[in-house]
Amino acid sequence: MTTLFDPDNTPARQAPPGGPIIVDGERPDGHAGGYQSPLLEGLNPQQREAVEYRGPALLIIAGAGSGKTSVLTRRIASLLEAREAWPSQILAITFTNKAAAEMRDRVKAILGQGADGMWISTFHSSCVRILRREAENAGLSASFSIYDSADTKVTLKRIIKSLDADTLGFTPGNASAKISKLKNELADVDSYSRNANMSDPQEVMFVEIFRQYTQRLRAANALDFDDLIGETVYLFRAFPRVAALYRRRFRHILVDEYQDTNHAQYSLVRELTRPVEPELADEMEATGVHVRNLRDATGGIPGASLTVVGDSDQSIYAFRGADTRNITEFERDFPGTRVILLEQNYRSTQNILSAANAVIGHNFDRTDKKLWSAGGDGEKIVGFTAYSGHDEAQFVADEIEVLHSAGMAYRDMAVFYRTNAQTRALEEILVRSAVPYRVVGGTKFYERAEIKDALAYLIAVANPNDELALRRILNTPKRGIGPATETGLASFADANQISFRQAMRDSASLGLGPKVTGAILTLATLLDEAALSIDPANPAGQANVSELLTFLLDGSGLLTLLRNSRDPQDEARAENIEELVAQTKDFNKENPDSGLVDFLTQVSLVAAADDLDDASGTVSLMTLHTAKGLEYEAVFLTGVEEGLLPHQMSAHEPGGPAEERRLFYVGITRARQRLYLSLAMTRAQFGDINVAMPSRYLQEIPVGLIDWKQSPGMANSRGGTQPRALNARRDGFGGGFAGRGEPRALPPAPKPKTEWTNRVSEVRDNGDLTLAAGDRIRHVDFGDGRVNQVTGDGTKRIAHVQFDTAGARKLLIKVAPIEKI
DNA sequence: AAGCTCCCGAAATCG
């Protein structure tokens, strides 16, 4: 129980060996000349200052590729190395778990060890950690569930249905967006309804939805993603003594990607950096918390030193409440701030940077900042206008092969797109071209239905009040408990003021059929037994997470039923569940002291970017959002079209097009050496073909920087990649495409909708076609060619073909549109 | 209650 009161009493007991803790101001011993820490090696003067500066607040404006991760890690390392702080006094907040892990590794690499006890994590992880410790004060049990957006939507769907709110235009989607927005502003039902216009029936209905949603989460002992931040802020505001413990503990707070913080996150940082009042410090001292060497002249503990790193040009999360004012008004919020600008770019060629600068320069209302590089101009940016999404994908695949045969590793290349839907065409062509790739983010493992089912069993054990989880597994796998029975149980629970879980135990008194009753009771017993197996009070021993999961899978038959199913997709589902079991085993191994709740927390908080595996030798495909913070030798930025980038949906939102421009900017600045911008004249959407126009942002790039292999103006027939009128027009666009306001007719009737496009989307299967070196083949697009060699095996056999006219290509034999001649 | 077919509406970005 002591941890409930003191998050970490031990490390701050005395100053770290070697010197006093410096909270503010210069080091007393100064930095006498001569000696230079290796930490500063290779840094430019601005970076160096960002590592060395000590003061209450530091704002580092770090342009893309300016080495901010290195600066941040060295700053942390320098605090530790100089013994200005204990590891446990450092809180570093990053955007993704992956970034956190990388920072931790790099600090460790510099210091060798001694990084233990640091909190380097995302906002959400830090908050969960705090909330689980302080659950009682927050009115929760420590094993509260974390609802992801799908859980939120299911809950809202039920509420909307029960209120008939769909007649007023409410959908789970728009209701959750609105609730999320409010929570990001730290509003709750009460504060919102106080100012709501209650003569508007829609407002009244929304308040009711919001209220019921809040109640349901409370009753289920659950928090959604937004609550994690908001509830932590509420906790600190309502319980100054709790807040004081964390204020005392964290002496150095560092926040990465500060431009993407929303109001709730800003408030959290504010709360954590407030000083501790002298009276509270006295009180802490009296209860045995060591504070003496932290106190200042007034007897209180000064606020933590705050370092934030950000770049308002890379703010791309306004849609989820990020507010760049947090960064633009930082100096006002935190008086005495030192501002350091990092403008030198160590990543990209000057051509790429010039394009990036030109594009972002079109955003008004920004402090001008020009990235520059000492690395030379590099290659020109390559532009390509395709006829269709498939054609574009083929271009990407071809260029990837060109780069690869020139010696670039697949892992150094990435393909970006605005929307996940664009992956389909890319994947089809990449598979066919035998380019190894992986989609980062995409449909996430933990969002698969079968994984959510298996996890729901674990959640139901960890948090018996979680009605959502219980109802999810009630009839999964099928046990004959239908919607009627489910509603019956729910209203029985309601009427008797008991939990859904208790209603299941008492289901014998519901007067249901013996079969159904038996099924419910069996499940209830299974869960109760599972709960007993991890009950600390159970002398029979403690099950770990994988034992627990196996027990539940065996007891429920979930896995066995999938394995025995005739549906071929169920085989993949069974494999996924087995993968989950394997993950629990890894988790047990790596975290021997952690239990079920820790596992579930970790699972809940993984982000799209987290599953990046740099070791894999594959091309990475991802959305532009996921790409933030990453870098690649070669970048393919696809779908640079009106309606896609900027996206249609952004047009009507204030600041929408400017944010889309920043997104484009983020994409451009990921590239080190080579950048490819591509678009398609037609794109399949909703099953049919739409005509697309080049993005307005393309015109913002100086003509001389782009080498159009096929410019928008000349892409009007299927003409291969022969540039016919390279940069024919000064504006970079050939005749007649999208010009400037002239009423532009549709581009020439898109021929692509002929054989080629259609053929490509067919699933072709060449069966057991076998090829050997020396065989002649005919390809529908590339014509005739000769097989040089065959690699791989089974369905993954790849033919390396020298075509008579189309050059060398690799083809996946099973699916390529080829025949032996 | 389960399983089947048919029809409709949907997809922007995310911890």
Place this chain on the structure above:
DNA sequence: TCGGGAGCTT
């Protein structure tokens, strides 16, 4: 194109 829901039959 695809997944969910409605509505049908078994």
